[in-house]
Amino acid sequence: AQKITQTQPGMFVQEKEAVTLDCTYDTSDPSYGLFWYKQPSSGEMIFLIYQGSYDQQNATEGRYSLNFQKARKSANLVISASQLGDSAMYFCAMRELGGSYIPTFGRGTSLIVHP
Amino acid sequence: DADVTQTPRNRITKTGKRIMLECSQTKGHDRMYWYRQDPGLGLRLIYYSFDVKDINKGEISDGYSVSRQAQAKFSLSLESAIPNQTALYFCATSDESPYEQYFGPGTRLTVT
Numbered sequence: 001a002q003k004i005t006q007t008q009p010g011m012f013v014q015e016k017e018a019v020t021l022d023c024t025y026d027t028s029d030p031s032y033g034l035f036w037y038k039q040p041s042s043g044e045m046i047f048l049i050y051q052g053s054y055d056q057q058n059a060t061e062g063r064y065s066l067n068f069q070k071a072r073k074s075a076n077l078v079i080s081a082s083q084l085g086d087s088a089m090y091f092c093a094m095r096e097l098g099g100s101y102i103p104t105f106g107r108g109t110s111l112i113v114h115p
Numbered sequence: 116d117a118d119v120t121q122t123p124r125n126r127i128t129k130t131g132k133r134i135m136l137e138c139s140q141t142k143g144h145d146r147m148y149w150y151r152q153d154p155g156l157g158l159r160l161i162y163y164s165f166d167v168k169d170i171n172k173g174e175i176s177d178g179y180s181v182s183r184q185a186q187a188k189f190s191l192s193l194e195s196a197i198p199n200q201t202a203l204y205f206c207a208t209s210d211e212s213p214y215e216q217y218f219g220p221g222t223r224l225t226v227t
Contacts, residue, residue, distance in 0.1 A: 043220065
């Protein structure tokens with residue numbers, strides 16, 4: 001069974017609007033970390049944001065925030081004030097800290113920002 | 116200079132050929148990983164290494180082998196390349212704390 005599920009293969013947003021990219025996860029480990037990465041068309045993987053399972057507050061990094069709902073096992077990425085340069089693939093990943101520490105990635109969501 | 120480098124960046128090879136992809140890092144991390152990316156499938160783990168003497172198979176290790184020559188170097192080999200190994204390959208490193216992985220720029224491999 002997939003441990004990380006990204007249900008949106010593609011998303012579209014108007015420039016300057018906010019967009020939410022969905023991510024749900026499955027784990028029985030009480031200690032884990034959640035990550036989001038961005039992959040622009042040039043191909044490199046860029047780390048965006050991290051949320052630990054024991055963190056009390058949602059993580060934020062500039063225009064990126066992680067809407068962490070532990071009971072629902074969701075870790076949605078919110079991008080505020082979208083820019084054309086936000087057009088990219090976005091990957092959610094999880095690392096279980098009680099096990100092998102090996103991250104598992106979702107299949108990704110393609111985001112296109114329209115002017 | 117980039118913290119994680121991969122060579123070559125692009126490679127076209129023929130079915131049956133042996134090919135090696137190389138990864139070097141200056142992060143000082145013990146943990147290194149090889150992933151492949153195929154459209155619609157995300158990143159899938161091929162092999163990982165927690166130190167020079169510790170090498171482990173990932174979910175899709177068949178047809179691949181690795182060598183950890185030093186803390187900073189981790190190579191991936193395709194002993195006899197086949198067309199369905201055409202993909203984008205990433206090397207990554209991480210430290211022991213539960214933080215992010217640092218990725219190389221990727222190697223685009225085409226097997227004809």
